[in-house]
Amino acid sequence: QVVLVESGGGLVQAGGSLRLSCVVSGGTFSNYAMGWFRQAPGKERESVAAISRSGGTTDYADSVKGRFTISRDNAKNTVYLQMNNLKPEDTAVYYCAAAFGLSRTRVASGYDYWGQGTQVTVSS
Numbered sequence: 001q002v003v004l005v006e007s008g009g010g011l012v013q014a015g016g017s018l019r020l021s022c023v024v025s026g027g028t029f030s031n032y033a034m035g036w037f038r039q040a041p042g043k044e045r046e047s048v049a050a051i052s053r054s055g056g057t058t059d060y061a062d063s064v065k066g067r068f069t070i071s072r073d074n075a076k077n078t079v080y081l082q083m084n085n086l087k088p089e090d091t092a093v094y095y096c097a098a099a100f101g102l103s104r105t106r107v108a109s110g111y112d113y114w115g116q117g118t119q120v121t122v123s124s
Contacts, residue, residue: 002027002113004096009118012086016122020081022096022115029077030054033102035111036070036081038092038120047106048094049081059106064090086122093117 008020024032035050049070050059058070069082079096097111
């Protein structure tokens with residue numbers, strides 16, 4: 001069983017930064033493309049960023065380009081989301097997800113495993 005555990009969420013003022021981490025256990029981490037998604041109250045879950053199995057290719061939602069960076073450390077079975085210049089509209093529960101065998105995808109249905117989520121709240 002593959003298990004994903006996110007951490008690093010919290011409360012931050014607008015313009016601040018947070019770094020989310022997601023540790024994966026129970027599988028061969030390098031076999032999975034990884035993604036970050038978020039869901040704000042009353043809204044649908046949306047893709048934030050995705051990264052290929054090797055980490056060599058990344059993809060971002062337009063709303064976070066230039067502010068967020070996704071990365072991974074295959075030796076530590078961990079994917080990260082560095083979030084800078086945070087805005088109140090970034091407030092959401094952030095989820096990491098793992099997609100077996102794909103190069104990368106930002107389509108939620110392509111993911112096989114999901115974490116429980118971590119809350120990010122950005123105050124104005």
